[in-house]
Amino acid sequence: xxxxxxxxxxxxxxxxxxxxxxxxxxxxxxxxxxxxxxxxxxxxxxxxxxxxxxxxxxxxxxxxxxxxxxxxxxxxxxxxxxxxxxxxxxxxxxxxxxxxxxxxxxxxxxxxxxxxxxxxxxxxxxxxxxxxxxxxxxxxxxxxxxxxxxxxxxxxxxxxxxxxxxxxxxxxxxxxxxxxxxxxxxxxxxxxxxxxxxxxxxxxxxxxxxxxxxxxxxxxxxxxxxxxxxxxxxxxxxxxxxxxxxxxxxxxxxxxxxxxxxxxxxxxxxxxxxxxxxxxxxxxxxxxxxxxxxxxxxxxxxxxxxxxxxxxxxxxxxxxxxxxxxxxxxxxxxxxxxxxxxxxxxxxxxxxxxx
Numbered sequence: 001x002x003x004x005x006x007x008x009x010x011x012x013x014x015x016x017x018x019x020x021x022x023x024x025x026x027x028x029x030x031x032x033x034x035x036x037x038x039x040x041x042x043x044x045x046x047x048x049x050x051x052x053x054x055x056x057x058x059x060x061x062x063x064x065x066x067x068x069x070x071x072x073x074x075x076x077x078x079x080x081x082x083x084x085x086x087x088x089x090x091x092x093x094x095x096x097x098x099x100x101x102x103x104x105x106x107x108x109x110x111x112x113x114x115x116x117x118x119x120x121x122x123x124x125x126x127x128x129x130x131x132x133x134x135x136x137x138x139x140x141x142x143x144x145x146x147x148x149x150x151x152x153x154x155x156x157x158x159x160x161x162x163x164x165x166x167x168x169x170x171x172x173x174x175x176x177x178x179x180x181x182x183x184x185x186x187x188x189x190x191x192x193x194x195x196x197x198x199x200x201x202x203x204x205x206x207x208x209x210x211x212x213x214x215x216x217x218x219x220x221x222x223x224x225x226x227x228x229x230x231x232x233x234x235x236x237x238x239x240x241x242x243x244x245x246x247x248x249x250x251x252x253x254x255x256x257x258x259x260x261x262x263x264x265x266x267x268x269x270x271x272x273x274x275x276x277x278x279x280x281x282x283x284x285x286x287x288x289x290x291x292x293x294x295x296x297x298x299x300x301x302x303x304x305x306x307x308x309x310x311x312x313x314x315x316x317x318x319x320x321x322x323x324x325x326x327x328x329x330x331x332x333x334x335x336x337x338x339x340x341x342x343x344x345x346x347x348x349x350x351x352x353x354x355x
Contacts, residue, residue: 026061052102059095063088089154097147101140108132126200130217133201134194137219189236190219198239199246204313206245207234247313255289256316258306258324262331266302266338268294271327275306278326284319286311301340 066088112132193199203214205224212226222239224232238244247254272292279285289309296303306323310316331338 052106053099056095056099056102059091060099063092063095066091086154090151093147093151093154097143100143104136104139108136126202127197130197130200131194134190134217134219138191138194141219186220186236189240190217192240193217193222193236198249200248203249204247206247207232207238253286253288253309253311254313254316256308256310256320256323258308258320258327259295260304260306260324260327260331261301261340262304263338263340264297264302265335266304266331267335268292268304270335271304271330274327274330275308275323278323279308279319282319282322284310284315284322300342 066084112129199205199214199217199222201214201217205212205214207224210224210226210232212224212232214222215225215231216223218236220236222234222236224234226232275292276290279290286309289307291307293305293307294302295305306327308316308319308323310319
């Protein structure tokens with residue numbers, strides 16, 4: 001041990017000790033500030049925020065120590081300075097990428113904790129969730145690509161190859177551009193969905209004739225959960241290039257319709273009273289719209305439309321099937337002759353008629 005300290009420069013020990021002290025002080029200060037902010041209601045941080053940042057911070061500090069000449073002098077590895085610097089650079093790039101992604105996830109959690117998608121009126125919450133979910137993936141994708149690029153460019157050989165490729169990119173670049181055109185268009189469609197928001201998470205949509213909810217939105221595809229629990233995977237450009245129905249674009253409220261085909265002798269006023277009674281006795285109706293109208297007439301029947309409102313599309317579906325059933329029961333019990341039927345006129349012919 002004595003021989004070791006005799007061979008080591010006192011300046012190296014001093015510099016390394018100062019560096020370690022500073023890094024420990026910075027680490028402690030960061031920990032102290034984050035924990036204090038976590039207790040302040042104005043700057044409430046999600047639980048475990050510092051634990052998520054700590055590993056990346058330690059690696060950042062370690063990358064600085066690896067670059068110090070004092071460490072190589074202390075370990076008697078002066079001839080491996082190039083390797084230490086390369087390791088320090090790669091470790092710094094990796095740890096900073098990890099740190100940025102962790103900070104991004106914490107920032108997202110802080111913002112989204114103020115919005116509850118489970119509320120009845122969750123339009124704003126779904127907008128924010130959709131934007132931050134897609135933008136988070138975009139930023140992570142960009143950060144990772146840049147980190148890989150910086151890591152590769154830190155090697156002189158790869159940097160020279162890269163420069164030569166860029167210098168002679170001409171025709172190859174055009175070919176690659178055409179090949180990647182669809183992929184780039186898909187990525188841009190994902191970004192456009194995040195900004196323009198033609199769809200949001202939990203939106204009720206009709207896509208390719210299927211009714212369902214938007215379950216997941218990524219940069220390249222959208223998952224639609226269909227009413228029977230199937231999953232419809234749709235490329236993101238579909239929602240930019242093709243028309244589709246979005247029942248909750250601006251509001252979750254929706255109108256429901258029930259069509260009845262009845263005989264001309266149906267009492268319209270009594271049917272209106274029954275519709276009002278049915279709506280007032282169900283929790284599915286929101287109390288806004290209650291209309292019964294004759295919308296068409298045919299030789300064999302009259303078309304009646306009952307129009308009602310509900311807070312969202314699933315509730316509207318339950319309301320429609322309930323109203324349809326109750327109105328049919330009402331006609332069966334009280335006005336059975338009002339149910340649509342086909343009339344046939346039979347004429348008795350004269351037996352002596354030979355024509």
